[in-house]
Amino acid sequence: MTDLGLLIKDANNFEPYQVFESGQCFRWENDGDGYAGIIKDKVIKVKKLDRDILIENVSKEEINDVIYYFDLDRDYNEIKGKLQFDAYLREAMEYGSGLRILNQEPFECLISYIVSSNNRIPQIKRVVDNLSKMYGKPIKYRGKTYYTFPSPDVLANVQICEVQESRCGFRAEYICDAAKRVAWGDLDLSALKGQDYFTAKAELMKVKGIGEKVADCILLYSLQKYEAFPVDVWVNRVMTEIYIHQKISLKKVGEFARERFGNLAGFAQLYLFYYYRNKRGGVTNDGGIN
DNA sequence: TTCCAGGCGAAGA
DNA sequence: TCTTCGCATGGA
Numbered sequence: 001m002t003d004l005g006l007l008i009k010d011a012n013n014f015e016p017y018q019v020f021e022s023g024q025c026f027r028w029e030n031d032g033d034g035y036a037g038i039i040k041d042k043v044i045k046v047k048k049l050d051r052d053i054l055i056e057n058v059s060k061e062e063i064n065d066v067i068y069y070f071d072l073d074r075d076y077n078e079i080k081g082k083l084q085f086d087a088y089l090r091e092a093m094e095y096g097s098g099l100r101i102l103n104q105e106p107f108e109c110l111i112s113y114i115v116s117s118n119n120r121i122p123q124i125k126r127v128v129d130n131l132s133k134m135y136g137k138p139i140k141y142r143g144k145t146y147y148t149f150p151s152p153d154v155l156a157n158v159q160i161c162e163v164q165e166s167r168c169g170f171r172a173e174y175i176c177d178a179a180k181r182v183a184w185g186d187l188d189l190s191a192l193k194g195q196d197y198f199t200a201k202a203e204l205m206k207v208k209g210i211g212e213k214v215a216d217c218i219l220l221y222s223l224q225k226y227e228a229f230p231v232d233v234w235v236n237r238v239m240t241e242i243y244i245h246q247k248i249s250l251k252k253v254g255e256f257a258r259e260r261f262g263n264l265a266g267f268a269q270l271y272l273f274y275y276y277r278n279k280r281g282g283v284t285n286d287g288g289i290n
Numbered sequence: 291t292t293c294c295a296g297g298c299g300a301a302g303a
Numbered sequence: 304t305c306t307t308c309g310c311a312t313g314g315a
Contacts, residue, residue, distance in 0.1 A: 023296060117297040123313065124296080169311030174298085211298050232296035249305080250297095273296075 005056040013076035015098020043141035092275035106189040108149040109222035114209045130166035155179035174209025197227040226266040229257040238276035
């Protein structure tokens with residue numbers, strides 16, 4: 001902790017560009033001298049300073065929230081060591097060496113991934129941003145206004161047709177349904193954290209708009225279920241090309257991955273997704289275009 | 291124009 | 304259980 005904020009020295013396993021542009025989160029924004037985002041209703045800024053990372057606007061009381069959000073207590077060298085047995089994954093971990101899995105706020109994560117279905121990342125970001133501007137609380141920071149993600153209570157009291165103004169399309173009814181379930185206590189997100197992976201996943205999949213893939217994303221990016229292995233079009237491509245060599249169902253791809261990577265499957269998924277998508281998708285590793 | 295996106299639900303086989 | 308199809312929206 002310094003006067004400026006939380007300083008992480010020699011942050012080998014934390015590269016802000018990789019973390020925030022990996023497709024796991026949708027609200028962190030690069031404003032030129034770092035990434036700005038919101039943790040627990042407070043604007044936080046993350047800057048890369050040579051080999052160190054500076055996290056600004058954090059008080060002593062909030063330090064544990066920030067450590068939890070960025071998962072700073074986890075030993076990523078140990079995780080990488082355990083996954084070294086896999087040659088392709090070694091390449092992927094080298095390429096995305098600064099990736100980490102965030103602990104996002106579960107409700108925001110749930111709605112964001114409902115929005116993600118059959119959608120593109122820039123459009124997902126736009127919709128999540130629209131929802132925040134429409135129903136979140138404004139926060140001023142250094143002359144700029146940011147918006148918190150709306151609470152379940154607020155979203156539960158909004159009409160479907162109104163939510164559609166966020167440009168979320170057919171997903172509006174899923175968003176409203178999910179918000180009501182959480183607000184009314186039918187779905188207790190904090191309780192899911194104490195349940196095993198399969199039980200928590202089945203609970204999430206009761207919600208309209210949440211299938212295998214979206215449930216895995218919510219479990220992995222907000223509830224610390226690292227057996228989760230979200231299989232989207234990109235992960236399916238890389239798994240088929242590198243490991244499986246034949247067309248099988250997406251569910252079986254996930255089962256294959258859990259068998260191979262065990263309770264580190266979620267970490268493997270993020271490295272594989274980032275490496276394969278950026279290599280094939282024509283995006284470089286530092287924000288540029290090939 | 292047509293295709294497709296970090297999929298899902300419903301219907302039919 | 305598995306396959307097929309429609310779905311709002313917007314960019315290529």
